[in-house]
Amino acid sequence: MKNILDLAYNIIGLPRLIISIFLLVFLIAAAVVDLSIPMLTGSLLVRVGMNAVLVLALIPAIKAGTGLNLALPLGIMCGLVGAVVAIEYKLSGAASFAVALAIAVPLAIIVGYLYGLVLNRIKGQEMIVGTYVGFSVVSGMCIFWLLAPFKNPEMVWAYGGTGLRNTILLHSSFDKILNDFLGFKIGEIEIPTGLLLFFGLLCFMVWLFGKTRTGNAMHVAGSNPRFALSCGINIDKMRILGTVLSTILACIGILVYSQSYGFLQLYQGPLMMAFPAAAAILIGGASPKKAAISHVIIGTFLFQSLLVVAPPVINVLVEGSFSEVFRGIVSNGVILYALATKWEGGE
Amino acid sequence: MESTSLLKLDKICKSYYGNRVLKDVCLEIKKGEIHGLVGENGAGKSTLMNILFGMPVIQQTGGYEGDVVLEGNQVCFTCPSEAMDYGIGMVHQEFMLIPGFTVAENIKLNRERTKPNVISRLIGKKMETIDVQRNRHDARASLDRLGMSFDEMMPVGGLPVGYMQFIEVAREIDKENTKVVVFDEPTAVLTESEAEQFLDTARKLANDGLGVLFISHRLDEVVSLCDRITVLRDGEVVALLNRGEASIQRIAELMVGRQINRLADRKKTVQVNKPILEIRNLAVEMPGEKVKEFDLDLYEGEILGVGGLAGHGKIGIANGIMGMYPATGSLVKQGKSLPLGDTMLMLQENMAFVSEDRRGVGLLWDESIEHNIIIAAMQSQKKFLKRVTPLLTIEDRKKIHEHTLKMIKDLDIRCVGPQQLVKRLSGGNQQKICIARAITLSPDILFVSEPTRGIDIGAKRIVLDLLLQLNRDLGVTIVMTSSELAELRSVCDRIAIIYEGRLEGVLPPDAPDLDFGLMMAGEFEHKGADQV
Numbered sequence A: 001m002k003n004i005l006d007l008a009y010n011i012i013g014l015p016r017l018i019i020s021i022f023l024l025v026f027l028i029a030a031a032v033v034d035l036s037i038p039m040l041t042g043s044l045l046v047r048v049g050m051n052a053v054l055v056l057a058l059i060p061a062i063k064a065g066t067g068l069n070l071a072l073p074l075g076i077m078c079g080l081v082g083a084v085v086a087i088e089y090k091l092s093g094a095a096s097f098a099v100a101l102a103i104a105v106p107l108a109i110i111v112g113y114l115y116g117l118v119l120n121r122i123k124g125q126e127m128i129v130g131t132y133v134g135f136s137v138v139s140g141m142c143i144f145w146l147l148a149p150f151k152n153p154e155m156v157w158a159y160g161g162t163g164l165r166n167t168i169l170l171h172s173s174f175d176k177i178l179n180d181f182l183g184f185k186i187g188e189i190e191i192p193t194g195l196l197l198f199f200g201l202l203c204f205m206v207w208l209f210g211k212t213r214t215g216n217a218m219h220v221a222g223s224n225p226r227f228a229l230s231c232g233i234n235i236d237k238m239r240i241l242g243t244v245l246s247t248i249l250a251c252i253g254i255l256v257y258s259q260s261y262g263f264l265q266l267y268q269g270p271l272m273m274a275f276p277a278a279a280a281i282l283i284g285g286a287s288p289k290k291a292a293i294s295h296v297i298i299g300t301f302l303f304q305s306l307l308v309v310a311p312p313v314i315n316v317l318v319e320g321s322f323s324e325v326f327r328g329i330v331s332n333g334v335i336l337y338a339l340a341t342k343w344e345g346g347e
Numbered sequence B: 001m002e003s004t005s006l007l008k009l010d011k012i013c014k015s016y017y018g019n020r021v022l023k024d025v026c027l028e029i030k031k032g033e034i035h036g037l038v039g040e041n042g043a044g045k046s047t048l049m050n051i052l053f054g055m056p057v058i059q060q061t062g063g064y065e066g067d068v069v070l071e072g073n074q075v076c077f078t079c080p081s082e083a084m085d086y087g088i089g090m091v092h093q094e095f096m097l098i099p100g101f102t103v104a105e106n107i108k109l110n111r112e113r114t115k116p117n118v119i120s121r122l123i124g125k126k127m128e129t130i131d132v133q134r135n136r137h138d139a140r141a142s143l144d145r146l147g148m149s150f151d152e153m154m155p156v157g158g159l160p161v162g163y164m165q166f167i168e169v170a171r172e173i174d175k176e177n178t179k180v181v182v183f184d185e186p187t188a189v190l191t192e193s194e195a196e197q198f199l200d201t202a203r204k205l206a207n208d209g210l211g212v213l214f215i216s217h218r219l220d221e222v223v224s225l226c227d228r229i230t231v232l233r234d235g236e237v238v239a240l241l242n243r244g245e246a247s248i249q250r251i252a253e254l255m256v257g258r259q260i261n262r263l264a265d266r267k268k269t270v271q272v273n274k275p276i277l278e279i280r281n282l283a284v285e286m287p288g289e290k291v292k293e294f295d296l297d298l299y300e301g302e303i304l305g306v307g308g309l310a311g312h313g314k315i316g317i318a319n320g321i322m323g324m325y326p327a328t329g330s331l332v333k334q335g336k337s338l339p340l341g342d343t344m345l346m347l348q349e350n351m352a353f354v355s356e357d358r359r360g361v362g363l364l365w366d367e368s369i370e371h372n373i374i375i376a377a378m379q380s381q382k383k384f385l386k387r388v389t390p391l392l393t394i395e396d397r398k399k400i401h402e403h404t405l406k407m408i409k410d411l412d413i414r415c416v417g418p419q420q421l422v423k424r425l426s427g428g429n430q431q432k433i434c435i436a437r438a439i440t441l442s443p444d445i446l447f448v449s450e451p452t453r454g455i456d457i458g459a460k461r462i463v464l465d466l467l468l469q470l471n472r473d474l475g476v477t478i479v480m481t482s483s484e485l486a487e488l489r490s491v492c493d494r495i496a497i498i499y500e501g502r503l504e505g506v507l508p509p510d511a512p513d514l515d516f517g518l519m520m521a522g523e524f525e526h527k528g529a530d531q532v
Helices: A003-013 A014-032 A039-055 A060-061 A072-088 A092-121 A124-147 A191-209 A214-223 A226-229 A234-263 A274-283 A293-315 A321-339 B047-052 B055-059 B079-087 B104-107 B117-121 B130-148 B161-176 B192-205 B218-223 B249-258 B315-321 B343-348 B358-362 B367-380 B395-411 B427-440 B459-475 B485-491 B513-519 B527-529
Strands: A165-170 A182-188 A188-193 A263-264 B005-016 B020-031 B034-038 B065-070 B073-075 B088-091 B180-184 B211-215 B230-233 B236-242 B275-284 B291-299 B303-307 B327-332 B336-338 B350-352 B385-389 B392-395 B445-451 B478-482 B492-500 B502-507
Touching: A003 A014, A014 A039, A014 A274, A014 A293, A014 A321, A039 A060, A039 A188, A039 A191, A039 A234, A039 A274, A039 A293, A060 A191, A060 A214, A060 A234, A060 A274, A060 A293, A072 A092, A072 A124, A072 A234, A072 A263, A072 A274, A092 A124, A092 A188, A092 A234, A124 A274, A182 B513, A188 B161, A188 B492, A191 A214, A191 A234, A191 A293, A191 B392, A214 A234, A214 B367, A214 B392, A226 A234, A226 B358, A234 A263, A274 A293, A274 A321, A293 B104, A321 B249, B005 B047, B005 B073, B005 B117, B005 B211, B020 B034, B020 B047, B020 B211, B034 B192, B034 B218, B047 B055, B047 B180, B079 B088, B079 B392, B088 B161, B104 B130, B130 B161, B161 B180, B161 B192, B192 B211, B192 B218, B218 B249, B230 B249, B236 B249, B249 B513, B275 B315, B291 B303, B291 B478, B291 B492, B303 B315, B303 B459, B303 B485, B315 B350, B315 B445, B343 B350, B343 B367, B350 B427, B358 B427, B367 B395, B367 B427, B395 B427, B427 B445, B427 B459, B445 B459, B459 B485, B485 B492, B492 B513, B502 B513
Parallel strands: B020 B236, B034 B211, B034 B230, B088 B180, B180 B211, B291 B502, B303 B478, B303 B492, B350 B445, B445 B478
Antiparallel strands: A165 A263, A182 A188, B005 B020, B005 B065, B065 B073, B230 B236, B275 B291, B275 B327, B327 B336, B385 B392, B492 B502
């Protein structure tokens, strides 16, 4: 019996166990304080779908051996630039989303490549450098948002007439473009079909890439560089590739996130976006050295359900915005746990 | 005689996990004696020293049998500092000095002379001020005793390597109660004149009444310096020679000599006039295993052994050729010149490599057997792939599975299936996976480094048989690097001995023990001269 429990504990792991217990407690509490379960479920599905791509973006970087890509804001910036350009030209509907992607992805390739070059010079410190690269680029882009010559009155500050606003509404462009695609209702639960399908498609592509020769090479380069060298694999190239893919997925991820949210958040908005994503994949069972798509799905689901269920419950029980505090504790706590734990190849 | 005995190791036995590494080893060091300890790598010298110094590894692996007697009292140290308290000092092969500290500070490290101050009177001795002048004076005295004239206030960082060795010695003799000093390969990094000076120092210490235990691979030094010499082989004392009885030849023979069981019993099919690989001026920057200028022709269909002592570069050769470490020189394979440093190219030219570092380089520890076996061939030779659409080529699960099953069967890999993680396998089976990975590349030259390191005796035999079989049935030319000379002599057609990064010579496997011993000690050229 003890052995079975030990085994289960080893498979599930401490973070997932704690989060699951929390979730269970909150679900029971939610039932007790009489919250609408269908409503919670609906919003959970949306939140999983909108965040999952950003979490998926961490996979190529981990596989290539650069750890958790905490410089996700790099890709996010590319996505945001794509979006504002699409809006500037007053595109709407699917076309605006497609154009935003078409601009953002090439940009992400260039940015990812340059960042990959940086990472190859600081092997072993990718995560800490990534964090500050993320912070710096967010601050640097604030200048861009202010000075860039955008004219569309929907986006620029109402007074003055130059500089982009803090939040830009998407209702005229690609608001809910994926969520509503083939959307339907089961009882009171709204299913964001397009959103989930889109995420599924990206997962499939990442999985398929893992099966190619290059995908295999990237994985080997990440898990054992010396072994990779002995197989004739160019490790630096693979690390750059992983970084590029991660950046591309991040730029797609922010567009998916924004269309569901209904706004673009510029300036300080993306500053902290990498951390919940990192927390989610870690909760899912990944480590900075090993990750799979299942970790993305499980992790996003657990993490987001906690964020969906906990705030209403806590707000009923306690006065004030304790739920924000709670979110901070969970996401930062999990990242801290991951960084403070030794992840070795052996036992 | 008994009264002058300083340190006595009596009937020391030690096994690691059932593997006996020391058997009834006796060693006695008298007052004022320089006692030499020689033996091949793995003969048990390090283990013996670990026991003497009470290294934790000994206790963790079940302790040892036998007695350590220091000045008539039986002692058993459980940690190195205890051994030091009893007056046994060690001069390490790697320098344990702090570069930013001065010579004097390094010598007096952790034994500083101090004087009380206000705070220390309140809090305790730990807070006392360091008495720089007295420390300096002590250090000076120790250095003078060694005949060293350099300034004791210089930082250690900028000093020549040779000086550092002397500082280590100064540190040991500065301890007031030091009775026995152990030198572990002290001259390995010294130049000739420095080594000379060092040996003088050792003599001086012995004259002062210390006991000196001198461990070295340089046999000429051992012979000229030591009063008595203990020769270890395979964990046993094979001889105790007095000054006068010992000669380089004698020691070399004793160190190496053992029963050779020839596994390879076959007709020579090697064509000596047909080199498959010509290595010229190979230099490899592999830390600890530097190759300096290596020339060799490798003949088609042979098994070439590469031997030599640790640190002399035998490991570096295969690593350099396969591009694992930066290398220069020229390489011609079957008339085609190949640039060094490009691993991919070497694999594509049908050369494969089984690394000595199984865990670090040889295997993907956390991956399946299947993945480990096919990945190199997939990457370098584009095997095991299938085209799904014109733009998309992915791994061919079916082929991978079939090939892995075949390998498991052919090589008799004991596992639960192709998906088992390699970290769950035994050492011998892991080695087979490494070989399977190399075979999958269908090489015509296979470099195998330390194929039997860390695997049990039964598995050793299987791995060696496997290599012979590859050579015989598939015609693979094999370059086998090993620290175990007996192993090389049991399977190889020719054995190249490396000394200080250069080829010392090539011997047939049935050459006399003496020749092997001399070559490994770099004394082969002087053989004729010494015999007179």
